[in-house]
Amino acid sequence: MFPPLRPLIAIAAALLVQAAPAGAAPSKQSAAPQLPKGVTWEEKFYNPKPDKDDLVLPMPCGGAMVFRRVVVPGAGLLDDRRVVLGGDDERFDIAERTRQEYVMGGFSVPKKPEERHFWLAKYEVSQLQSAAMAGGECPSPSMRQRLPAVGAGWFDAVRFGHAYTGWLMQNAFDLLPREDGQPGFLRLPTEVEWEYAARGGVAVGEADFQSKTFPTPDGLHAHAWYQGTESANGKLQLTGLLSANPLGLYDMLGNAEEIVLDPFRINKLNRLHGQAGAFVTKGGHYLTNKDEIRSSYRREYAHFDMTKRAASQVETIGFRLALAAPVITDRNRLATLRKEWLALPSSRAIGGEAIKDPVENLDRIAQGLGDLDLRHRLQAVGNDLKGTIAARNEQQDRAIRAAVRLGAFLGEKIEDDSRRLAGIRKAIEGVSNIAKQGADVGDREERFRKSLEASQAILNDTINYYADTVTSTATDYDGGIVEAQRKTLTAELGNGKLASLIPYADIFARHVLNFQRSRKQTPGVWAAEISGERKSQ
Numbered sequence: 021m022f023p024p025l026r027p028l029i030a031i032a033a034a035l036l037v038q039a040a041p042a043g044a045a046p047s048k049q050s051a052a053p054q055l056p057k058g059v060t061w062e063e064k065f066y067n068p069k070p071d072k073d074d075l076v077l078p079m080p081c082g083g084a085m086v087f088r089r090v091v092v093p094g095a096g097l098l099d100d101r102r103v104v105l106g107g108d109d110e111r112f113d114i115a116e117r118t119r120q121e122y123v124m125g126g127f128s129v130p131k132k133p134e135e136r137h138f139w140l141a142k143y144e145v146s147q148l149q150s151a152a153m154a155g156g157e158c159p160s161p162s163m164r165q166r167l168p169a170v171g172a173g174w175f176d177a178v179r180f181g182h183a184y185t186g187w188l189m190q191n192a193f194d195l196l197p198r199e200d201g202q203p204g205f206l207r208l209p210t211e212v213e214w215e216y217a218a219r220g221g222v223a224v225g226e227a228d229f230q231s232k233t234f235p236t237p238d239g240l241h242a243h244a245w246y247q248g249t250e251s252a253n254g255k256l257q258l259t260g261l262l263s264a265n266p267l268g269l270y271d272m273l274g275n276a277e278e279i280v281l282d283p284f285r286i287n288k289l290n291r292l293h294g295q296a297g298a299f300v301t302k303g304g305h306y307l308t309n310k311d312e313i314r315s316s317y318r319r320e321y322a323h324f325d326m327t328k329r330a331a332s333q334v335e336t337i338g339f340r341l342a343l344a345a346p347v348i349t350d351r352n353r354l355a356t357l358r359k360e361w362l363a364l365p366s367s368r369a370i371g372g373e374a375i376k377d378p379v380e381n382l383d384r385i386a387q388g389l390g391d392l393d394l395r396h397r398l399q400a401v402g403n404d405l406k407g408t409i410a411a412r413n414e415q416q417d418r419a420i421r422a423a424v425r426l427g428a429f430l431g432e433k434i435e436d437d438s439r440r441l442a443g444i445r446k447a448i449e450g451v452s453n454i455a456k457q458g459a460d461v462g463d464r465e466e467r468f469r470k471s472l473e474a475s476q477a478i479l480n481d482t483i484n485y486y487a488d489t490v491t492s493t494a495t496d497y498d499g500g501i502v503e504a505q506r507k508t509l510t511a512e513l514g515n516g517k518l519a520s521l522i523p524y525a526d527i528f529a530r531h532v533l534n535f536q537r538s539r540k541q542t543p544g545v546w547a548a549e550i551s552g553e554r555k556s557q
Contacts, residue, residue, distance in 0.1 A: 056195055059084045065148055065161045068260040071268055075139060075343075078192050079184070081158035083149060087139040087343055088268045090217045092125045095134045097353070098360045100124035104230055104495055105215050106287065107316035108539040116316045117287045118230075118539045121212045126345030127199050139197065139343035140209060140217050143259040143270050144168040144278065145180065153183055166258045168276035168338035173323060173331050174208075174299035177279045177339040181206040184341070200349035208281040209342035211318065214302050218273065218315045223266035226495070227487035227541055232314045233273060234265045244274035245306045246313050252306035256335075273313050276338030277301040284320035298322045305336035416497075420505040421512075423493045427528030428513075428521040430486040431550045435524075437479040438551040444472045479547075487543040490528065494535045502532050524550065 053074040055063075060082030063070060067086045075087040092101050106118040125136035148165035152158065159165065172180075185206045188196055196203040209217070220234040228235050236243050242263045245252040252274070260270045272278075283296040297320055304317045325332045348354050451465045493502065506529040513522050531546050 053086075055084070056192060058082065058192070061148075061161050064163070065166060066146070067142070068166070069264070069270070074142065074268075075197070077188060077195055079149060079152050080187060081152040083152040083161075085145075085149060085184075085341070086142040088142050089137050090125065090140050090213070090267060091135050091137045091222050092123055092216070093135050093222060094124055096360050097357055098364065102495075103212070103216055105212065105316065107232065107314055109314070109316075112316070114286050115318050115320075117289065119287065119290050119292065123212045123216045126347070127197055127204065138209075138213060138345075139204070140213070140267075140269060141340035141342070142268065144276050144338045144340050145172075146259055150180070153180060153187075155183075163258065166260070167256055168259055168271070170256065170276050170335050170338045171333040172279065172337055172339055173321075173333065174279055175323070175331070177208055180339075181208060181341050197343065197345070199345035200353055202346055202349040204343045204345050206341045206343055208279055208339060211280040211282045211300055211302065213342055214278065214280050215315055217267055217269060218265065218303065220266035225484060225488040226491040227484065227543065230491055230495075230539075231541055232316075234315065238263065240273075240310060240313060244304070244313050245271070246274045246304065246310045247307050248310055251310070254307065256306050273303050273315065273317075274308065275306055277305040277308075277317070277319065277336055278303050279337060279339040284318075301337055307336060416501075417505055417508070420493070420497050420502055421509045423489065423497075424502070424506050424509050424525050424528055425513075425521070427486065427489050427493070427532075428525035430482060430489060431524030431528055432521060433482050434479065434486060434547050434550045435552075437475065437482060438547070441472065441475050441479060444468055444475060448472065483543050483547045486528075486546065487541060490531045490535055490546070491541065494532045499533045499536045502529055 053070060053072055053076050055076055056078050058078045059076070061084060066084045067074065067076065070086075071088075073089065075089070076084050077087065078084050094101055100122040101124060102120055102122055104118055105121050106116045108118065109116070125138040127137050127139075129135055129137070145168065146166050147169045148159055148161055150169035151165065188206075189203070193203065196205075198204065218234070219229045221229075224234060233240065233244075240246070241251050243265065244262065245257045247254065257275055259275070262270065264270050265272050278301060280300050280302055282300055284298055284300045285292040285294070285296055287293070299321055301319050301321060302317055303315075304313045308317075321334060321337065322332055324330065348357065448465060448468045451461050451468060455461045455465065506525055509525055510522050513519055513525065527550055531549075535541065
């Protein structure tokens, strides 16, 4: 249960005199991170599955909280990453239909200018951590207190992050990550940050990123607590008992649903509606049915319980914190941002009418000028711009044809690999029949089975690569343009030595268009269609 936080002034006063005791307890695991001074809790209470690249920050009462780095590729300050969030389950369309969003981390890496990152708590905030931050008598650590701190509301979670940041500023200022010398601060993750991390970020391919959940090779029960006797069985569970997601984050799905920073807005086809409501929770919980556990899970909760006329306290709701940095760290950062901003392309609306073609926009302006010299100069600029746009469009067309060609090549490889597998299976069957007749086959069957296993792994990798290519092409390019470039590529292939790729290019383009319409990934069906063995669903 989440204990009520005292007013912030009282919390700050209590925490400033309650500095963490000195003397760090050394980790007993070789992979564990180095602990900061002042942490006296046993590691099992706050980091049951340590990793060497964990970020450990101290808390009051000798406690600690652990964070994981979430990388977002992007070199420039304005170079954010486009991601597709939401899902394709029609039951949840009004809240979760797929949409494009953008994410970027606030911290840079000096030796890796092409990436930025933010930090996300490795586990949900526990009852022990909540009690340590409450400002009263320090709790005695116990395993039961490793349960998530549920019953929290949005204001509770925001105050918790605010109070914890204040404590760190006073007691562990030098341990906070920095950007341009400015220390980071704790807050709730935005919904985009949360879902980007839950899906696996850059640790997974595009197809896996847009799947219902991150990859769960050992089954969903190995990663998430949900309703059912094979899982949570109706009970909240200790944090960190199951396996992590690809970024090393635990309990992102199930157990306690988690509060994010953004207010709730319904989905209006492919974007969020303008009306902002109450608060959003993500990930599902221990009473959620297995078939409803998903990365896109989002639900609205009211801030106040109208029947009790008090703040809402729901026993399935908890939270985890993000460690973020300010956007404008100093004047130099502001100047750099402005320089990059001015370099961005822009479009404006004139008289309420959006001008999509900048050349047309320039021509309209030029025609309205009385100064002939200025008009001619603007028209010359327009011609130069037209040439630049044409060159850009040509580059895009080439990129699309390259993507379709790659998809065709992968499709052909899938069919070749499938035929090879079928041949190996037939050989195994033949050797097995010979052995049944009493003939000595030596270790041929074992060698064939090893070859079968290796070939199956290769085929699986190719199918996953194909699915990633379908997904990224469908996300980056308009379907009409893909189809137009597919026709151009067909003509190119037909005039060369790669005419055999044409049927696979046709299938790949069809899979791209189907995915754009349905947002459903079906790698197995795609592979079966490619090999000519489509099975009814």
